[in-house]
Each structure stands twice: as C-alpha cells, then as structure tokens.
Amino acid sequence: MSTSSTQPAAASPLVVRAAAPRTVPTPAPVAGLVWRPLTLADATALTALVGRVEDADEPPYRTSPDEVLEWLEGSWKDLARDTLGAVEPDGTLRAFGFAEVSPGDVSIIRAYLHGGVDPARRGQGIGRGLLHWLDARGRQLLVESGRDAPARLMTFLENDSEAERRLYAAGGFAPRRWYTTMRRDLATPSPQASLASGLRLVPWGEELDDAVRLAHNEAFADHWGSQPRTAEQWRSGRPAFAPGWSFAVLDDDAAEDGRPAVAGYLMSARFEHDWPVRGYTFGYVSQLGVRRPWRGRGVAVALLAAAMDAYRADGLEHAVLDVDTENPTGAHGLYARVGFEPTSGSVMYSIEI
Template sequence: MALRWSTLDPESVTAWAELTNLLARVDGTEEFYDAEDLAEELTEHGFSPASDSLAVWAGEMLVAYAQLRVPTSLTHAEGYARVSIGGGVHPDYRGQGIASEMFDRMEPRGEALAQERHPGAPIQLRASGGVESDPVRPLLTERGYEPVRYFTAMERPLPGADLPALDSRVVPFTPDLAEATRLAHNDAFASHWGSGPVTPEHWRQMREGRSFRTAFSRVALAEDGEVLAYTTAQQWVDRELYIGLVGTRTAARGRGLARAVLNASLVAAADSGEFDLVELEVDSANPQGAGALYASLGFEPVRTTAVFARLLPR
C-alpha cells in the first residue's frame, strides 16, 4: 500500500494517540498520552502543525509521525538554539526508510526556524534515543548524532514507606504564585544541562494544561513571598502522578527545601488515595545530586533513556 504523507491536525489525534501508546509499550518508554493531551500539543505556543509536523498514513492507519520544536529562548550555558525532533514509526513499518525521510524533512525546517528565531546562534539538533534497545539509535549515529545525556525514570509506590513530617516552610501552589514560581524555575535550572529560560507563554500553557495537577504542586516561600523551591505535578496515566519539575533557587540551596517540597507533594498524593504510583525523571549527571535526594524519599530507578544531539556548523 502506498504511503500518504501529511501533517498532524485535530482529526488525526485519535490515531496519533493509538500509535503513541503502542510505541510506549513496544519501545519501553512508558510515555502514554490520551488524544486530548495530544490535541493540546497542536496549540503549543511557537508550534505550527502545518510546517512543524509530519503524519504518515497507510490507508486509514497512522504509521509514523514527527514533531519539531524550537524554543524561543537559548540554552542558559551554551547559548544554543535548540531544535528538538520527536516522533516514531509503527513496528510493522520500520526498515522502509520512513524515519530517515522524516529526519530529511524535519532537520532543514528546524535549522531554518532556529536561524529565524535566533540569528547567529549555534544550532543544536536533538532527538530522543529512547532506551538502549531502541532501533532509532543506529539511525541517529549514522546521521552524526551522539549521545549527550542520559535520564533515569524513578518510581515510588503510594502510599509506600512512611514519609517525613511536613515542613512548615512549604505551602500549596496557587495560581497567584505562578509567575513567582516561573522566575524561581528559571533561576534553579540555569545550571541544568540543555535548559533555557521558560517564557510566560509556555509556563502558562503548562499550568493551564489538562495534565497539570495544582492540588499536588508545592512551593517553599521566603518571608517576602519569593518562591525559593517548588514542585510541579502532572498526570497522564490513571492512578499515576508525575512530578514534572523540582527546583531550588541557587541562593536557597543547602537548606533542604527541595526535599521539603517534594515530600509535601508525595504526602498530599498519598493522602488523596488517588494514586498507586508516583514517577519523576532525573538527569544522570545532575550537579545537585538529585538522584540521591529522590532515592532518600523512596524512589527507585526503572529505566534510562538517552538524548542524542548534533551541533550544526556555523
């Protein structure tokens, strides 16, 4: 059957979700999404599905897709313009050159968009290499990408082992603290690999998204109301909570605040009875030793994925 190439759109989200969840099982990433979650991605600030996505069809079945994202900010440390290419190919349609064709189409678009948004900045192409057995890794290597970072997913059962007592410095996250938390995040992640400042538009979309769980997000406040540390919580899978971000302002480190806010989120999730499991992800080379912190609160590693990257010549 001849393949039909198009782009992602609202009519494709059901088939897109089916393929995404199939790949989450087959490739071992466990990254599951509902159609409603993916529909939100089509409206992300700075993302144009008509030019920044691909959909490959065999009849009425979606057999491959690709997404391109170019943030509107440069990385904190290197000043890179990031071009992230994501997607996947149905297991029955691998080995036919579909993934190569998607990269052939997405890379030039990403380079052009990066040059438009960040004239003169060095451009870094990025793609997920998945878990060690992912068949995309040889393809990425052939295209000049190299593994540049590893991230480990960690899980903790709920209620699980007893958690420490709550810290009085921690309070629930509320919408009026959104901007103060964004500023704290940008300060906290200035030393994290590959990250850049989060814009108000992207922060708003995250906290207004259907996956965001305000009830289980927490902040630690200074006396003047400045956010010193925070956790953000999200949910995509029934009875599983995901801790999306944990951060502490540089000047506030060493006071146990990251542990305090994360513990408060865990206590709230356990007390709610809504979850059997909580998951988060840690950079394997995190300079603040986050992995040890998470282990101290009962998290255990379950899988490791790689990020591959290629720096384009100026």
C-alpha cells in the same frame, strides 16, 4: 557519562553552522502512502498511531489524547511547515514527525525532533526518510529563530529503544546526556522535613503560577541545556498538572514585587493512563526546583515530603520522578537519600551545531 559537559561553542554564525537547506525535500514515496503536513484535525488519528507505536515499543508510559493535542498547539508552531505525516489512501496515519524550537531559548537554541512509524509499515525506509526531513527542517528552524548562539538538534530516546538509537546514530546523532527514572514506595513514611526560619510551605495556587515560572527559570539557569520558558510555553507544557499535589516554599523575609519570594516549588502530574503500564499507581514530580540563595535550607526535602503525603492521602502507591544523572545540584543523590530507587532511563541524542 556525558560525552560533553559544556555547551557547544559558536565558532561561526548560526546561519553558517546550521547548514540549513533552502527547501526541505519530502521523503521518497513509499507504496500507498502520501506525505503531508499534520493539522489539528489529525489529533484523533495521531493519538491512535502513537498508541500503536507505544504498544509495540513498550516504553514505560503511554501518551494521552490531551498530550498528543498539545503537540499540535502553541502560537510558536507552524504545523504546515514543522510537521509531516504519511497517510494511507483510506486516511490511516502511518508515520508522523514534529520539529520545534522552544521560543524561550537564549544561550543555546534547541530544535526538538520527534517522530514515529506504525509497526505495520516498518522496514520500508519510512523512518530514515522521516529523520532526514526532521534534520533538514530542524536546521531551518534554528536559522529562522533569528538568534545567534550555540545550537543543537535533539531527541529523547528510551535506553532500551535499540532500533531508534541505531536510526539516529546512522543519521549523525550521538548520545549526549542520560536521565534516570526513579520510584519511591509510599508505604515507607515520608522523610522528616524542617524548614529554616522565615520559610513556609504553601499549597500551589493560581496566583503563584507566574512567580513559580520565574523561579523555575532562575533555579534551572545553571542546569545543563536548560533555557527560560515563556509564559505561554510554561502553561502549555502540563496537560496532566495536578494542583492539589503541588506546593511552593515562600520566604516571608525576602519580598519580590510586594510578595514573599518563591524559594522553591514542586509541581506534580497525574498520569493515570500510565498506571496500568507501570503496574502501580503513582504521583509524578514533574518540576522541582530551589533557587540558589535557598539551597541547603531543607526546601527540597520539605517539598518532596509534602508531595508524598498528598499522593499517599489519595491512595497512591509510589512517587515517581526523572532526574538528569549529572544534575549540578546533586539532586540524584538527594532523591536516593529520601528513598527513591532507579527503575529505567532515557538518553538525549543530539547533533551539536
């Protein structure tokens, strides 16, 4: 379904291809609104605005205050230059935008663009103006990364978000990659799992965290669009992390830095604020990876079974995950075989540079 199965080709230097403007013009004035950068002090107002946007658009999730705060934090982010808000005279925040380049990107430089407009102020051109600003700032960030590689401006949209998809399409973005949300009823017993000799499943522990990060970077190196994560980025990307529902598989016969190698890992998240929206309780598989030398040895199924057992033990009704529909490891088929069924989906829109 993807319109492109390869990374964009770098035909000329990124500084040329990105066509970044020297300055990013503030969107055109809209009656009663003042455009300004966001700050940490806006976290409460931003959370309220995101709530109004999500209540109107009805995505299958809700963004928690901790997740919103995470948008504003990170040493690689410059809020004064990479964010924008539209504020009423009384201080009510009516629109927001974020542009961000991941610090670990190497072989493809990605500028993530994210924004929203209060339902009470839609239809006034605010979204178009905000997207033009995001596009321009994203191009600047690609150049400012100092790296010369294929690049993209990108955002993720729900499959049924027709208005947003029209907006981004009008801005030159095209659908590039599709993702499926899948659910598994925990009333059905977990799949039978048998690990190959020398492998053992262990609960997640703090001492494993960086080894799991490195295993993740390696496991996803052959996944479309994936890039390495720095230590800071890795630890900042999981406000709902549930260590009690997370596991790793170690290989005692393959030592790395004097310790058993991490063959695979599964990290879970607890999104309780999404349970009323979905209409059921669930544990979320946020990261699941198996390094190439250990694929085909029962690692993924053992990890999934352990997570399902942990979710069930805590009284949850379902397991949920998201998967790239063209995942090169065949993950989509694996999840279907162990009982996961599709429920909804999202799409990545991008401009390839």
